[in-house]
Amino acid sequence: xxxxxxxxxxxxxxxxxxxxxxxxxxxxxxxxxxxxxxxxxxxxxxxxxxxxxxxxxxxxxxxxxxxxxxxxxxxxxxxxxxxxxxxxxxxxxxxxxxxxxxxxxxxxxxxx
Amino acid sequence: xxxxxxxxxxxxxxxxxxxxxxxxxxxxxxxxxxxxxxxxxxxxxxxxxxxxxxxxxxxxxxxxxxxxxxxxxxxxxxxxxxxxxxxxxxxxxxxxxxxxxxxxxxxxxxxxxx
Numbered sequence: 475x476x477x478x479x480x481x482x483x484x485x486x487x488x489x490x491x492x493x494x495x496x497x498x499x500x501x502x503x504x505x506x507x508x509x510x511x512x513x514x515x516x517x518x519x520x521x522x523x524x525x526x527x528x529x530x531x532x533x534x535x536x537x538x539x540x541x542x543x544x545x546x547x548x549x550x551x552x553x554x555x556x557x558x559x560x561x562x563x564x565x566x567x568x569x570x571x572x573x574x575x576x577x578x579x580x581x582x583x584x585x586x
Numbered sequence: 587x588x589x590x591x592x593x594x595x596x597x598x599x600x601x602x603x604x605x606x607x608x609x610x611x612x613x614x615x616x617x618x619x620x621x622x623x624x625x626x627x628x629x630x631x632x633x634x635x636x637x638x639x640x641x642x643x644x645x646x647x648x649x650x651x652x653x654x655x656x657x658x659x660x661x662x663x664x665x666x667x668x669x670x671x672x673x674x675x676x677x678x679x680x681x682x683x684x685x686x687x688x689x690x691x692x693x694x695x696x697x698x699x700x
Contacts, residue, residue: 516693517590517691517693517694518691520688561628573631574631575631578626578628
């Protein structure tokens, strides 16, 4: 699986959009970009995934650059409950090599 | 509630003791896996299973055994606990290994080996 690079931390004000960047410059054509988050002491929670098109669900939006070498997770209206570690992961679509590999993630702190 | 259930939530072991961390899911998920998380680090894959009777090693398998006799259960065994195995352990399951399947994680087992 390709490696990802994320800044160690960032913060944003409550109610504002949080834009979390991720670099995956060695991503392969059959690898997807996934985002998970881990709120303190809890198990990770799936947020969203995508291949090359932008994706949106009830939790967030995922913007993937045209060359697929980077992406941005957008939380449109961050709340205090969004304070967590966010993991950007790339993985192949299926098969035995499709297991998730977690890095250190980015710690998002939402301030009042 | 449907989901991934891990037991126990907390455990203290003495060096050399053995124990089994239990993981059960009621979502009929084929794929199950175990991760460990140490302070300041991301999750590291220990073992995984793509279905009953099939298991394979992950990134850090040494010191751990697994088996998958049923679709629902995926226990993790520590045969002889060591202080280096002090960690938080998470079990995860997924309907399959395909890209559309998000993983569901349990709430974790916090293990201390003294």
